[in-house]
Amino acid sequence: MERDSTSSPPLGVLVIGAGAIADLHVAAIAADPRCTLVGFADMSADRAHAAGHRHGGVPWTTDVDAALARPDVSAVVLCTPNDTHEELALRVAAAGRHLLIEKPLATTVAGAAAVAGEFARRGLVLSVAHSHRFYDYARTVHAEIASGAVGRPVLVRLALLGGWIWPDWRAWVLSPARSGGHALHNGVHLLDLVTWWIGRRPVSVYARGQRRTAAELDVHDYLEMVVRYDDGAVAICEMSRAHRPAALAQRDVVVQGTGGLLTLGWDGEGALLWDEKGAHTLDPGVAYGFTAQLGAWIDAVTTGDTRARVSGEDAVTAVALGAAAERSMAAGRPVEVP
Structure with missing residues (x-):
């Protein structure tokens, strides 16, 4: 999925998981004019509401599937606990959204391979936040x-x-x-x-x-x-x-x-x-690092240049x-x- 970053509107990014690490990703989103934060999803209504309020009053919800179905959501940053990564990542893929996911990709090799394989099969950009x-x-x-x-x-x-x-x-x-x-x-x-x-x-x-x-x-x-x-x-x-x-x-x-x-x-x-x-x-x-990391992911989504992002294959090895x-x-x- 290539986009013309010079004429297309900013990529709408949903953040799933509104804990401490999410703020670092949101700061990176705010620094890149090619994307914009469009909302939060979190299992805790209090945490999701607080994050939405803290970052300009963007929409928030506890319903991940409803958030993924929104037409203004083109991509997702996933910041939830490790044991939820596999299941949530597969839901993001099923919704047809690109994904930047916190490391590790999953807690098992089989789970990581399943996620990487599903994004590759669907032609979606998967990047894993090995920020170092x-x-x-x-x-x-x-x-x-x-x-x-x-x-x-x-x-x-x-x-x-x-x-x-x-x-x-x-x-x-x-x-x-x-x-x-x-x-x-x-x-x-x-x-x-x-x-x-x-x-x-x-x-x-x-x-x-x-x-x-x-x-x-x-x-x-x-x-x-x-x-x-x-x-x-x-x-x-x-x-x-x-x-x-x-x-x-x-x-x-x-x-x-x-x-x-x-x-x-x-x-x-x-x-x-x-x-x-x-x-x-x-x-x-x-x-x-978080700004450069997000930029590499956006490059892959908008121009097809995947050289800098951390690929699913690399993440499975990790x-x-x-x-x-x-x-x-x-x-x-x-x-x-x-």
Whole structure:
């Protein structure tokens, strides 16, 4: 479905799920003149009403199917808990609407594949919100690897460390049945990134987790995950939501290739590349990832340019990695990625 973005009216976007993450997507919608927010749908009338009021008095409802049937709705941003993604995404596809869905695509590989397959069958644009791909640090690393600056990647290390981000003990993300576990809910950011950077097929995952905030947690809030790829490359991922102070946010990137070394140190916004020509400083900048992410989706919907969006196929791979990491932690050994 191609649209002429120079003459067509803005794409009408419905947001399903009016929780905290929805506000980040709505801000991105407001920043892109090619689309416009046309309403909210949420199972909570109070939450839907508050969101509609907060964002200019747009219509709101608790009836998802009625909202999807509105003629001014052409596309959907889905921001509901992970265990609802598969069912709601299939309803969006059945309604013939394009979809940007929060990660993970589903909590099972079979569910993710079913969603990706249905959107492909219907010729609709599906993009999955692996937002870290759209931050400039991640794009810089990807571009340098793709350019051949470090040769073939043989070892990648990515650490994202932070403090407690969940509101309280009632949060759905603390339930493995609802979130799929921390490796699928938050760890999937790292698993997707390193796989995107390396550009090869992952074959196994070996993971271990800890409950650092409290022994009573039902999910691991600290993860170490080792991914092996079909060409022998290895990625080491460290993910924490348990560090103190809670406002801590640190990131570390190392890419060792056959022809060079790229590093982006703790709290660093600049990357350093060593190759045969010596050391070079790279400036990845600080662009807002949610805006770039939405823009890539709108590009795919309006012009057919799907190069930048995170595809259903990529998202299925990310789910497979996250699910494999959860199985590895339970088994205490490496597991194959289906």
